[in-house]
Amino acid sequence: MSNDTTESPYQIPHELVALRQKSDEDCYRVSLSKAAQDAGIEKGSKVTVQLDLQETPPMIIIGSAPDDTELPGMEVRTFHQKVLVPNKDLEDLGIDLNSYDDTQEPFLFYPHVLEEMIALEPLGYASDVLDDQDADRDVEADEDATEADEPDVNEASEPATAVSPDDITATSNATGVSESELKQAVTTVTTTVDRDDLDDIRSDEFNPLLGDETEIVFVKPDKWTAMVGDALDRDEDLVEAVRLAFNRAARDVIGADRDYRRFEKSADAVVLRD
Structure with a gap:
């Protein structure tokens, strides 16, 4: 059984997406946050998923659908980045799901972005696809190395975390966990937690909230501890x-919102990058 937190032997290029298996479940997904943003598909909106065998090559088509859409024979899902x-569509593409292991040999797609639509072009397994691409990138890297004089001081050294620096510092002071270790732990959780899994364990009392660049999901405390504990190797501190x-x-x-101010009595928060 595959696990999303297991490191793959391949470095997947940012322009491609890999077919991932949900932990402990026999279902498969692709992460499309960047492609969806470019296509104008918003988080929480309804999308249709269908395999178009008339295309050459065949394409998995993901398109926006009205909230009240009911289309017999067509998969309608809520879009949450992934x-x-x-399974039938994947098997029709020739992917053997019985032996599929995304941690060792992920299957790759190229997302073609259209208006409110993404067409996933199947490329093949990473060992076949990336051999040629890695060779091309090695040549480009050698050429770039001869031209590079100094690093770009304006380039960010790392992505922003989902928790503000002030909150990282305050929590570090309160717990004794170093800021660097806490920042890395927050990043680990926000990049390994699956948004669809959160829907299954979130609190019935509090709806998710959107910050400037974050989404906050309120989760039942026991479920939160189990989920985050798995991501952080059960380090209690x-x-x-x-x-x-x-x-x-x-x-x-939350600020002064009375409906949420006492959320910590019955829930804990998960903060995700929006």
């Missing part, structure tokens, strides 16, 4: 520090 692809950091970040967004 989209589940029907680190798990508690991340919990406090997420809840601080949630309070920043």
Whole structure:
């Protein structure tokens, strides 16, 4: 059984997407946050997923659908950065799901972006696709190395975390966990937690909230501990520090909203990059 947190032997180019298997479940998905943004497909909107065998090569078509759409024989799903692809469609593309292991040999797609639509072109397994691309990139890297004089000081050294620096510092001071370790732990959680899985364990009392660049999902405390604990190898001090950091970040967004101010009595927050 595949696990999203297992490191793949391949470095997937940013322009391609890999078919991933949901942990402990026999279903498969692709992450399309960048492609969806370019296509104008918003998080939380309804999308249709269908295999078009008339195209050459065949394409998996993901398109926007009205919220009240009911289309017999067509998969309609809620888009949350990742989209589940029907097993039958994958088998029709020749992918053997019985032996599929995305951590060792992921299957890759190229997302063609259209208006409110993404067409996933199947490229093949990473070992076949990336051999040629890696060779091309090695040549380009050698050429770039001869032209590069100094690093770009304006280039960001790392992506921003989902929790503000002030909240990282305050939580570090309160728990004794170093800022660098806490920041890395927050990043680990926000990049490994699956948004679809959160829907299954979120609190019934509080709807998700959107910050400036974040989404906050409120989760039942016992489920939160199990989920984050898995991502952080059961380091209790680190798990508690991340919990406090997420809840601080949630309070920043909540402000004076009376409906949410007491959320910590019955829920904990998960903060994701929007």
